Amino acid sequence: MRAIDQVSAMQAWSREVRGRDGLKVALVPTMGALHAGHLSLVTLARRHADRVVASVFVNPAQFDRADDLARYPRDLERDGALLAGAGADVLFAPDAAEIYPPGAQTFVTVEELAQPLCGAHRPGHFRGVATVVLKLFSIVQPDVAVFGEKDYQQLAVIRRMVRDLFLDVDVLAAPIVREADGLAMSSRNRHLAAAERAAARCLAAALAAGEAAVAAGERTAAAICAAATDELAREPLARVEYVALVDPDTLAAVTEVGERALLALAVWIGSTRLIDNRVLERRAP
Amino acid sequence: MRAIDQVSAMQAWSREVRGRDGLKVALVPTMGALHAGHLSLVTLARRHADRVVASVFVNPAQFDRADDLARYPRDLERDGALLAGAGADVLFAPDAAEIYPPGAQTFVTVEELAQPLCGAHRPGHFRGVATVVLKLFSIVQPDVAVFGEKDYQQLAVIRRMVRDLFLDVDVLAAPIVREADGLAMSSRNRHLAAAERAAARCLAAALAAGEAAVAAGERTAAAICAAATDELAREPLARVEYVALVDPDTLAAVTEVGERALLALAVWIGSTRLIDNRVLERRAP
Numbered sequence: 001m002r003a004i005d006q007v008s009a010m011q012a013w014s015r016e017v018r019g020r021d022g023l024k025v026a027l028v029p030t031m032g033a034l035h036a037g038h039l040s041l042v043t044l045a046r047r048h049a050d051r052v053v054a055s056v057f058v059n060p061a062q063f064d065r066a067d068d069l070a071r072y073p074r075d076l077e078r079d080g081a082l083l084a085g086a087g088a089d090v091l092f093a094p095d096a097a098e099i100y101p102p103g104a105q106t107f108v109t110v111e112e113l114a115q116p117l118c119g120a121h122r123p124g125h126f127r128g129v130a131t132v133v134l135k136l137f138s139i140v141q142p143d144v145a146v147f148g149e150k151d152y153q154q155l156a157v158i159r160r161m162v163r164d165l166f167l168d169v170d171v172l173a174a175p176i177v178r179e180a181d182g183l184a185m186s187s188r189n190r191h192l193a194a195a196e197r198a199a200a201r202c203l204a205a206a207l208a209a210g211e212a213a214v215a216a217g218e219r220t221a222a223a224i225c226a227a228a229t230d231e232l233a234r235e236p237l238a239r240v241e242y243v244a245l246v247d248p249d250t251l252a253a254v255t256e257v258g259e260r261a262l263l264a265l266a267v268w269i270g271s272t273r274l275i276d277n278r279v280l281e282r283r284a285p
Numbered sequence: 286m287r288a289i290d291q292v293s294a295m296q297a298w299s300r301e302v303r304g305r306d307g308l309k310v311a312l313v314p315t316m317g318a319l320h321a322g323h324l325s326l327v328t329l330a331r332r333h334a335d336r337v338v339a340s341v342f343v344n345p346a347q348f349d350r351a352d353d354l355a356r357y358p359r360d361l362e363r364d365g366a367l368l369a370g371a372g373a374d375v376l377f378a379p380d381a382a383e384i385y386p387p388g389a390q391t392f393v394t395v396e397e398l399a400q401p402l403c404g405a406h407r408p409g410h411f412r413g414v415a416t417v418v419l420k421l422f423s424i425v426q427p428d429v430a431v432f433g434e435k436d437y438q439q440l441a442v443i444r445r446m447v448r449d450l451f452l453d454v455d456v457l458a459a460p461i462v463r464e465a466d467g468l469a470m471s472s473r474n475r476h477l478a479a480a481e482r483a484a485a486r487c488l489a490a491a492l493a494a495g496e497a498a499v500a501a502g503e504r505t506a507a508a509i510c511a512a513a514t515d516e517l518a519r520e521p522l523a524r525v526e527y528v529a530l531v532d533p534d535t536l537a538a539v540t541e542v543g544e545r546a547l548l549a550l551a552v553w554i555g556s557t558r559l560i561d562n563r564v565l566e567r568r569a570p
Contacts, residue, residue: 106449138451164391166423
């Protein structure tokens with residue numbers, strides 16, 4: 001696996017591989033601190049391209065809190081070893097000054113999709129996400145880009161950006177990878193102390209409670225969200241940021257679960273903010 | 286000359302011409318209502334590429350006033366004939382719904398450069414410009430794009446966007462083309478009644494007065510802008526929107542003319558808003 005940290009070198013690699021050799025390139029954008037969820041993205045990318053570029057870039061523009069940015073885990077050596085093992089061909093790990101040089105002032109916003117859910121609690125977050133992903137697309141020129149469904153709203157924002165800006169990139173989504181007890185894998189899980197780690201199970205349990213409510217015949221968002229919220233309320237270490245039932249495409253709040261609805265939640269466990277989601281499908285009666 | 290009005294057909298043309306044939310493509314984005322200034326952009330584009338695409342798209346997102354959008358001159362047949370005569374290979378003239386289909390919600394902002402001058406008077410204007418130019422770049426995939434220096438701030442915003450987003454496009458600037466009496470060519474000139482047309486000469490005269498002040502040894506922005514403003518004040522039909530001396534790169538106001546400074550102005554003649562600018566250079570004493 002080749003490691004690249006300069007924009008110009010990354011562009012040159014891509015020109016050569018795509019232009020001269022006619023190969024298909026996939027991009028897996030990450031912020032490092034890799035876990036099995038990230039590696040599943042690399043595996044999916046491999047199946048859809050000849051070469052896989054994984055980027056590791058802790059994007060300052062998408063952090064709404066300085067403390068979160070400061071304590072975001074960084075371990076490039078370990079990340080590189082994991083990516084090589086998963087079959088990545090290039091690790092692109094630029095410095096912040098490569099991506100946001102002095103004077104940089106261009107940003108991309110996706111409007112409605114960035115408003116609800118995490119967008120309502122993390123001002124500027126999705127603007128930072130859309131901007132850095134567009135920059136990475138320009139630099140790497142991927143044919144395919146892979147994102148995880150754990151960051152469901154991020155995936156929706158990026159799909160919308162690709163469509164609206166006529167970008168020539170296929171966006172692929174990879175399912176959430178979970179720990180044995182159901183906790184969605186996240187780089188932030190490593191911030192959890194032992195008791196918090198046990199408590200964090202409540203997110204998956206809340207989604208399961210919402211799903212059980214639907215299976216039991218509940219249709220209203222109020223009842224389904226209440227089932228999830230009640231589950232979270234049983235965990236003393238959990239503080240709910242939001243529990244919402246939304247349209248899986250527009251992310252607009254729904255009052256009833258139709259064919260499909262997305263149950264999404266953000267929960268603080270101590271000083272760590274975790275998110276999770278599940279698409280609920282109404283089965284034919 | 287080929288006329289294309291669908292995004293997908295434009296993309297297919299570009300893929301073929303660039304990818305298969307390896308030709309260099311230039312884009313000249315316009316809003317139609319073409320004049321000799323636009324045609325000079327096509328001529329410049331021809332010199333830097335094998336194929337020239339001229340787009341004609343009255344971009345709703347860059348109009349801050351509905352009346353301005355409604356009365357913006359449209360004459361696609363005449364535009365097509367002029368572009369063919371000037372040597373364009375493709376006229377790309379999509380409908381607004383092609384570029385902004387229902388649900389489109391992604392926008393590009395260039396922050397500091399869009400604040401002063403026209404940006405202070407036309408809220409959202411440069412956001413609309415940056416967004417549509419990025420979309421056109423995605424669709425046409427030009428190697429080169431040509432813009433006129435009359436819209437100096439627009440040129441600065443686009444250069445910045447290209448740099449910040451690592452777009453693989455060379456931006457070329459073409460000098461302002463003027464009528465015999467100095468009036469900068471503009472599609473909006475055709476709105477001017479005869480007396481207004483005569484009055485509109487005051488913009489170029491004001492720039493010349495500013496330049497004369499520098500030649501006479503004036504150094505302060507206050508004195509140089511006053512020379513221009515005094516000239517405009519002599520024209521009863523003129524209403525000044527702004528007269529400003531700024532750094533040609535950052536567009537930040539300067540208090541003194543250094544090596545180079547940009548004198549820029551926007552003036553209403555009746556219900557028509559006109560802009561013009563000139564780079565002032567201090568000569569060695």
